[in-house]
Amino acid sequence: MSGRPLLAVHDLVVDLGRRRSATRVVDGVSLTVAAGETVGLVGESGSGKSTIARAVLGLTPVTDGRVLIDGVDVTHAGRRQRRALSDDVQLVFQDPFSSLNPARRIGDSLVEPLLNRRGVDPARRRVLVAEALHRVGLPAESAHRYPGQFSGGQRQRIALARALVGSPRLLVTDEPVSALDLSVRAQIINLLADLQAELGFGHLFIAHDLAVVRHLSHRMVVLHRGRVVEAGDAETVYRRPTHPYTRALLAAVPVPDPVRARAALAAFARQPPPAGPAPDLGVDPAADRHPTS
Amino acid sequence: MVRLVLRRLAWTGPLLFVVSVLCFLLISLVPGDPARTVLGPLAPPEQVEALHRQMGLDRPLTVQYLSWLVAAVHGDLGRSVSTGTSVGPLIASRLAPTLSLILLATLTVGVVGTALGVLSAVRGGPLGRLVDVASVVGLAVPGFWLALVLITWLAVRWRLFPATGYVPFGESPVGWLRSLALPVAATSLAAVTAVAKQTRDSMLDVLSRDFVRVMQANGLSVRSIVYRHALRTAAVPVVALLGVISASLLGATVLIENIFGLPGLGSGAALAAAQHDIPVLQGAVVCYTLIVVVIGLLADLAQAWLDPRVGAR
């Protein structure tokens, strides 16, 4: 593990909306992702987790703070720099149905990250596309079909293939499995883990499901109303949450165990989670120890 | 709701301004002397010269425009070059037949079209297919041609309605209705089919929405679901279309009034165009634009009343 993280976010602040009625969606978030590492970003809707992803990728303007990719400040990168960055950073969305253009063949969508890359001729592109499809477990001839001919799980595989076709070093995934059925979800989770082991990319994994995050991530960052309330080793946070919000969040997730689930629901009914703004704990996830894996 | 009205009204001033400028620009584009165009190639030069001065064409364009604008704001739209009468009163005298025609036609279109649409959506089957087909055929049959067919059969052959002429409402309400029956029928047929189709599609869409199923499953009466809940939601795009249609009926009146000999704004404008009577045409354009704006405003208000989300936007 090199000393310099692949992705470093420092005191990120993002305001959304028109100037006067803007709301602070992300409020001073810091986190890092190293090569080969998966960092899980957890929170409910409105916690700002997707906004962080969009800010990292330049899809949303940043109000304050810095985003560094491989040590290079890309907070306010221009179009040209962003396009160059696309070789290094890719995103997978939650919705496997709208993230692929229904009117274009799979191959046409998959080839896009390679289109503006120098030194990749059409023949090479075809080879890379076939390789990417193979990697996610789909036959090469899928390239000639339309997204509508695939199921949700298959489309998410295709989206993964598109993200990885240009061999990025950092992969950001925004709820990549929450729209999928249970049996398919496990397949995609395994695929993500396998691909990381094979390709060694850093992975910022955004999800609301603590169990999934714990399974896939080395470290976990819990967000509440735009702030980090807890961060640390994924297993530790899951087993021994320290912040009341994390505890409430964990208690709210029904576990597939009747005894525990009922007890948790009864406890929840007696004492709902804190609703006020989370206290600033001054957590600096970058200072946390790295996973041992 | 109030904001919606204000926004609409705020838009009216600039709109009229642009429309009037456009009219002026068009006239300045006329090849040669407009006065010559008005009077025709046979008129003696001194007469053309006189008209030229009377129309103020010897002054710069901006001055011409500004003086027209100032006068227009004071209600003076100039004088007809063919009859010499004042444009304002001329237009006012021709408003009643046109407004009657539009009002009745819009009413017919709204009531008949919506009823057909709802029925065909609820019943389905042959009626539904009929509405689908009729909407295409309705588009294909020109209203003015239909008007001639109606005259041939209903007025000339069977003498059910007068072929031409207009009876003011004040004179005889029944005569008024009879004199407008054929014009309204000819104007509204295509629009009825369009509204029926839109209502049908919109109803089918709403009836397939979740809230309809939730209401069905929770035992609300079918009548209430269809006519109170679904129709209200489905009516929003229908009202929008009705606004567009009644504005476009305005265009149809030009032909229909011409055919049925109604002394309205449309036949007046056509006559003015034939006589190159530019001031009357300008007045007609301003008047028509105002009517379109009012129709748009009414359609907006109706939509906001039907759907709270429209007004909140």
Add this chain to the structure above:
Amino acid sequence: MNRPAAVAVRVLRRPLVLLAVLWLLLVLACALHPELVTGRDPVDQDLPAALGGPSAAHPLGTDRLGQDLLSRLAYGAAGTLWGVLVAVLTATVVGVGLGLLAGYLGGVVDALVGRLADLLFSLPAIVILLVVVAVFPGDVTIAMLTFGLLLSSGLIRVVRAATRSTREELFIAAARLAGLSTPQILRRHVLPRLRGLVIVQASLVAAIALVMQASLAFLGFGPPPPEPSWGGMIDEARMVIVRHPWALVPPGLAVALTVLSFVLLGDAARDGATAAWATTKLARRRRRSGRRRTHPTVPAPRHPTGSAPAHPVEPAPAGGPGHADTLLSVRRLSVQLPGGPARGARTGTTVVSDVDLDVGPGEIVGLVGESGCGKTVTALSILGLPPGDGQLTGSCHFAGLDLVRADDRQWRTVRGRRIGYVAQDPMVSLDPTLRVGVQLAEAVRRHTGLGRRPARARVLTLLRDVGLPEPDTAARRYPHQLSGGMAQRVAIAFALAGDPELLIADEPTTALDVTRQAEILALLARTSRERRLAVLLVTHDLGVVAALCDRAVVMYAGQVVESCPVTELFARPRHPYTRGLLAADPHRASRAGRLPTITGTVPAPGQWPTGCRFAPRCPLATESCRHAPVPLDRLGPAHAVRCVRPDEDRVAA
């Protein structure tokens, strides 16, 4: 993309469209070489034959000057088509260009273009055209150019709206992240999306322009008299309308047929251009909304028409566990979607087969499975509202009635009064146009017969019961002013308005955040306990089942595969599918290593295997599993499973 030839073939296969194309070709031929169609000169006056009907010499008759109508139609085609062409080109170029710019760039450009479109739209077209023909007498080209400009407002709006909505699509963001430039994105993603739309709009513009052109000629602003034009011919017919009405027919028909052809061809071209992927677009909408759309017909009495029930109603053969005091008892319920005129798949497919299911009073039963397994269809079928006009067989006993055979009058006593229903997405399960209180009051009055005031008081009680702290305020809100959690509480209040004994809740928490979900689950648990309300809870979440349910019914590919008390389900699952689902749940999996998975995906209805439907994905499947359908066997007093090897304890490695 689509090969043009293939599109053309697809389009021409429809007979009406073929006719439209032939007609337009004929008109085009007339426009280019009218002498090929008719040997007569359009201005040749054959006075003795004036006002004649169709004859050998004059196939379409003559006008009052004895001019041949066919010839005049043929020679009038050129001017007509030219005018249409000018208008369509103007409208399309201006409309698509400005619409695309405004929609994609947004901001100031968008505002300006939007204003321009409003302006063009507000101008009274025909009066403007009258000004134009007054200023440029006899110039059709300028008039139609102006008209095209005025008509472009529609195209601007449509293209702008479509571009904007496309721009928000995730695949545009993905393309931008892939490093594509704006022109690349427009060319690859936005323009293809607009093609169908523009084709249809352009065909409409053509139709309207044709009629407008005829109108102008009819008013005398067309080409000067001896020269033929379609509108002019109608005008000439008008002068002899009493003596010779036939003269109206040829030009009127020519206009109508051409307009019809434009519209038909436009529709067909749109369908052809999008056919390769459009069939799947519908499926996508369905998937996305998380459920199948109901066929949009109004509730009608739904009887299995005439046909006697396929099975004896009782006793349930090898059925699920029977309860002495069951509230709802479903036996061998099957749902078949009717074969319709719709193209392709899913016609006459069985989507639910032989479902057995019991719910006792006050009991909470979970109906579990992945999407496409038929759990939502089952729930809606119990309420007599199967999606897509499905046909029900089997029986469904509730409160002394067989709901499968219930008529409208009986349903009136059941829906809302004895069974309530809550849907998945609370934001769309309330009427968006009425205040919450008004809607609830309607339900209360319908079910209880209370007057206006007592009903209002009852509404407030209901709202308080479902945990809304300020019922007064909530009642005055419109649905769009509620948060997801609040809206779901209101939806539950709506279902409770008739004080039912059974609540059917279809994924009531799936659209909510975890803490909101926990609140709703707690509310359901409390309500069930306090009102002794039975709940049939449709869910895909095993955690929800564990937290709330007394018993679980697991569905796979339209069948019940396992049915047992919840404690058994988690402690001793017997069906390999249930075991697989539990093992794949990351809550239960160990932290390290891979998650155990079930390979493959749920087969779609119509693609179910003949034997055990899970066999292709089952690690334990043998030849015997694939031969014949597997019955639902009872293993104990309360446990049933559809597997030939339920005692194998090995789970997929």
